[in-house]
Amino acid sequence: MTSQDNMSEEHLPEAAGGHGTVAVHGGAFADPGLPPHEPRRTDIDERAAKRAERQVALWFVLSMLATVAFIACYVIFKPGPQSANTVYIWPIGDVSKLNFGLGISLGVSLFSIGAGAVHWARTLMSDEEHISERHPVEATPAVREQVFADFRQGAKESGFGRRKLIRNTMIGAMAVFPLSAVVLFRDLGPLPEKKLIHTAWVKGMRLKNMNTGEPIKASDIEVGSLTFAMPENLSEDDEDFQERIAKDAVMLVRLQPEDIKDKRSADWGYNGVLAFSKICTHVGCPISLYEQQTHHVLCPCHQSTFDLSDGARVIFGPAGHPLPQLAINVDGNGNLQALGDFSAPVGPGFWERSE
Structure with a gap:
């Protein structure tokens, strides 16, 4: 005897609140239905x-x-x-x-x-309980066939497939129409142009200490130290200071020449002094944590870690690009100055990112 042989059904009278049968192994039990409705105070x-x-x-x-x-x-x-x-x-x-x-x-x-x-x-709204019996939601084959037949008939009567000129020009109009939205979006503000790619650093611009505001001499940077710098023409009193510092901030580190693994990175530095962007290439957080023994810097936001001795390449975390490096040398007074812009766009990668 199978399990189905032990299952039975009990049909419940509608007056008793039954809404079907419930079959269980070895017998049946009555569907309890809904409990009696209890009116709220606002109902009476x-x-x-x-x-x-x-x-x-x-x-x-x-x-x-x-x-x-x-x-x-x-x-x-x-x-x-x-x-x-x-x-x-x-x-x-x-x-x-x-x-x-x-x-x-x-x-x-x-x-x-x-x-x-x-x-x-x-x-105040009605709270009467109602039961809706489940029913198939799929259309019958006859209904589906009728829908398809009506669609084919409508397409035939419209001449959509036969009148190619109307069809093609209509598709063209629908494709061109969204361009009007592009014009509206363009009017929301100025285009970024090269602002996402270039910063304010140019050849000959001196680096000044972010805390003191004084020019930084190469002799002031000690081995193993980390110093934060910004362009000499940038001041905290400037109206666009926050916007500019988010791209122009630099961190300076001095390593022993034999500890620098990347030759290009060494060539872009001066006597072991290297300058890298302070802005993390993940989501743009400012980097501030430095491990002197390993020459690693750590982003406090998501723990992306960069090796400054190896071209600031990513060794851990979600960042996808090394920190851009700023080529530097010194002027006649021994002050550090930039030789141009960063080696790559600063901050998080965008689109296919121009290098």
């Missing part, structure tokens, strides 16, 4: 329903007021780092009044809409 008490209605309306009114507050914050508060435009929020610290006001008001507006909708659904 009109005063409670009115109170719930007012509560839902209150949430929606709060959302409208928050939206008005959002617009008011946008008009009243001005962006900028000035102290007049910031507010102290514990434990965050100083926060822009504009950002704080926009964030709070928009959050309250969205939350109030959601809270009102949820309260409406739980207290």
Whole structure:
């Protein structure tokens, strides 16, 4: 006797709440159906329903007021780092009044809409349970055949396949139409042109200490030390300082000449002083951790590790390219100066990346 021989079915009367049969090994048990519906207080008490209605309306009114507050914050508060435009929020610290006001008001507006909708659904909308019996969703062969026949008939009547001029020009129009969006996107801002490839470093530009702002002499760099530098024409008071330092920042390291494994890297340095981009080639984080004995630098964001003694090649982590190197020598006063731009675009790779 098979297991199917031990299975039986019991048909339940509709009045008993049954919706089919349940077969189990060795017998059958009754489908319990749905439990008796229990009305909510708002279903039987009109005063409670009115109170719930007012509560839902209150949430929606709060959302409208928050939206008005959002617009008011946008008009009243001005962006900028000035102290007049910031507010102290514990434990965050100083926060822009504009950002704080926009964030709070928009959050309250969205939350109030959601809270009102949820309260409406739980207290006033119908909560009657209904069962929908499962049924096949696949169309019958006759319906599918009719759909295909109607499509073929419509294509024939339209002359789409026969009138090639109309067909080809229509396809051309649909292909060209998206170009209008390209024009709109172009108007969103200036093209980057060569800004993604080149930095401010040019031949003859001196390197200055990022902390002191003074020119850096080769004799100031000790073996095993790491020094951060930037172009001499860059100042923290410049309006575009953050934009420029994100590409122009340099780290200087001095190695014993015999420790430098890459010949080109040695040729681009000066008496063991090497200059590399400070910007990680993974996602653009500033590199700041240096292991003196191994000559490795570590990106604190995702632990990409570069060997400065071997052309700053990647030895660990998600970075895909070595750190670009800056060719340097000294001027008549012994100050370090660049011989041109970096050996490759700074920061994360983009598209096929020009070398």
